[in-house]
Amino acid sequence: MVLALLGDVDAVLGPAAPGAAPKGLTVTGSPVLSRPWQLLGLPAVTVPGHRDAQGMPLGLQLVGHPDRLEGLFSLGHAVEQAARANG
Numbered sequence: 001m002v003l004a005l006l007g008d009v010d011a012v013l014g015p016a017a018p019g020a021a022p023k024g025l026t027v028t029g030s031p032v033l034s035r036p037w038q039l040l041g042l043p044a045v046t047v048p049g050h051r052d053a054q055g056m057p058l059g060l061q062l063v064g065h066p067d068r069l070e071g072l073f074s075l076g077h078a079v080e081q082a083a084r085a086n087g
Contacts, residue, residue, distance in 0.1 A: 002040055006065040010075050016059030020052040029059075037063045045076035049083045 006012070017029040037044045043064055048057035060079060064072035 002042065003065060006042075006063075010068075011062040011064040011072055013079070014061050014063070016046040016061035020054070020056035020058050021048075023054075023056065034061060037061075042066060043069055043072055045072055047076050047080040047083065049079075050086075 015033055017031075017033055019029070022029050034044055034046075043066055045062045045064075046059050047062070049060040051057055060083070062072060062076050062079065064075075
């Protein structure tokens with residue numbers, strides 16, 4: 001059923017985490033928003049979006065159809081470039 005919903009779209013866009021990336025390299029932040037996609041076996045690409053007041057990136061998550069990975073990666077690259085240009 002979920003694959004049918006993804007049939008007519010390139011990807012679903014949403015936040016990658018409940019907040020900005022944490023500072024440092026010891027943790028990556030909460031994976032809670034990617035868990036449903038993992039459970040469904042769908043590919044997800046996370047890209048940095050705009051930054052919060054402290055300069056930390058707010059991640060964007062693109063979820064796509066498993067049969068169209070190349071398109072998902074291309075779209076992720078385009079979204080990342082757009083966020084950088086407007087950042």
